[in-house]
Amino acid sequence: MTDMQLDDRKIKIMQAIIRNYLETGEPVGSRTISKYTDLNLSSATIRNEMADLEEMGYILQPHTSAGRIPSDKGYRLYVDTMMEKKDKELEELKEVILEKEDKMDNLLKQVAKLLAVNTNYASMISAPAVHKNKIKFLQLSRVDKNQLLAVIVMEGNIIKNNILPVAEELDDETLLKLNILLNTHLSGLAPEEINLPMITRMKQQAGIHSTIVGDVVDALAEGIKEEEDLEIYTSGANNIFRYPELADQQKASELINTFEEKDKLTELVQDSLSDNNETGIQVYIGNETQIQSMQDCSVVTATYELGEGMRGTIGIIGPKRMDYDKVIGTLKTITHQLDELYNKKT
Amino acid sequence: MTDMQLDDRKIKIMQAIIRNYLETGEPVGSRTISKYTDLNLSSATIRNEMADLEEMGYILQPHTSAGRIPSDKGYRLYVDTMMEKKDKELEELKEVILEKEDKMDNLLKQVAKLLAVNTNYASMISAPAVHKNKIKFLQLSRVDKNQLLAVIVMEGNIIKNNILPVAEELDDETLLKLNILLNTHLSGLAPEEINLPMITRMKQQAGIHSTIVGDVVDALAEGIKEEEDLEIYTSGANNIFRYPELADQQKASELINTFEEKDKLTELVQDSLSDNNETGIQVYIGNETQIQSMQDCSVVTATYELGEGMRGTIGIIGPKRMDYDKVIGTLKTITHQLDELYNKKT
DNA sequence: GTTAGCACTCAACTTACTAGAGTGCTAACA
């Protein structure tokens, strides 16, 4: 009972079950395996082994007289230890992505779409978070009598704008002074390095215009906060209809909703960003995501990095029987491409 | 045959059929109508009338022994002539929207969501197109040795940024001069008013820095172009699962795809913007949209206007048997709210 | 340890039947 071992034969059978199920989506029976593998065993023997595997929790039966399907534990085994890595089709995507947009959000949308189309699963991508990113340059300009424009350029040329209302009209000279003040104090810093004493000092130096300094700092803070509930783009939601196990009305509706609302996806992205394994790739099977509506899905995420401190997440959402090999390969490719793209541009 | 008239009684019956069908979504039979109306007619008489209405094309039978459902022509009749206008529930939404975000895209997303939640249909909203909008203010600043930042502020405080690479480093004075040059020539103009002679003149005045002037103009042009393939936000896509007539896999998949891809929606928005009827409200029933995947849907659109020349479209997408009264009411409310919001903010 | 054989199970499909809602038509009525 408890001393059962995952010996070599069991592993081979397990592999055969999963491979077959990934392809067909149907429960697989003993007879199929008996032919599918090179073990030359009869279906009866396979049946015995399968009974063991079931007891061990790697496979389960939808109903008494059906074949077996992998359990979450079974998929996990497969992903962790049994998958073949293939490092091909790097080339295929190469050109597509490189010619792309310079605007960040368009690029991300394109990538999401590219992924969805290539894999036939749904995809998501989170905009890189910039909280560790440094301020490169600040500028206040007068838009009209009682409005100032504050432009903040961060490392990696991420730009934030804010319109600030002002009570008194400022002359050019004051504006210039304020700009110099702000830049000498703030540029080169990451937002999290800006502390209260620093702000107080700046306000002192700004004299009667201290409120403006306050406003600029607020604008900065807001820019950061905005970045923190990260922007997520999704694509290929309708791909879920390709997989009967996800396509019934109830599930489809909930899934579509999850893609649209995005707040659940944010959790997922946060999680994936925080967990630092060496490859940057993570696989969530079924309930491992903690997202109710994704019980019957698997999610594969990868972290990409543009320069220092700017990390985002790409993810593929599909049925549990997704083609993990291919998905992981594709994600690796794309993250490499993004790296390359960034290095070329700066 | 051909001399059949839509007399009073037929209209009343027609109305009863549609009302009933809007509520239930089931084909309605003669007996139901005979009770539903105050006409005090037997089901047999109603049957005769219904046969007429069918011949005239206002209703149809899904199959021989079922009741009747309205045809597109029937819905059209209803929307054009028979609908009760109700101008209520203006109040209910009032507060929700006013406290909202200052960032345009967030506002639009919120509005889309508000609509979807309130109506239980899918919604879309297009960002206001700015092509007629005037340039308020331009500014070039030096980010580092070989990069300039061009900020363009348009009327209504719409801001565009562009990073320009430059070959030679510019000193502060030249930069100031260029800024003055650009602002004196361009501010106050709508992008379409900027013509070639004007550009040439500016380049002349800029002397050796004429390439920069060219770059700025390009950046402007690009900003406009970007605005022209209009941004559209959607919400409530999963609401389609509430209506069995849209919820089967095939249709749902296509619809979800249409919402996601958005290019088809763009056509719709274009159309709705170009057609100027006095109310700004338009109803597309079934094939009137020309969008294949929306054959079984109706779309109601409304145009909103923020200041001069900045018009966008809001739309509700639902089943043909949508509650047209309510939808039109809600759209009117929202467009008013948007107007108000704009007036308050400027 | 492996396998052939057999009884058993159960979802999925087919077929036949029933109920009920609705129609069109005819004939009678006011």
Add this chain to the structure above:
DNA sequence: TGTTAGCACTCTAGTAAGTTGAGTGCTAAC
């Protein structure tokens, strides 16, 4: 002439019963 009662007919949706086939577990023999 318009309205209505009545009736035969149609067609979907739902139910029940039977059939098929893939698959299992178990036993006994190799």
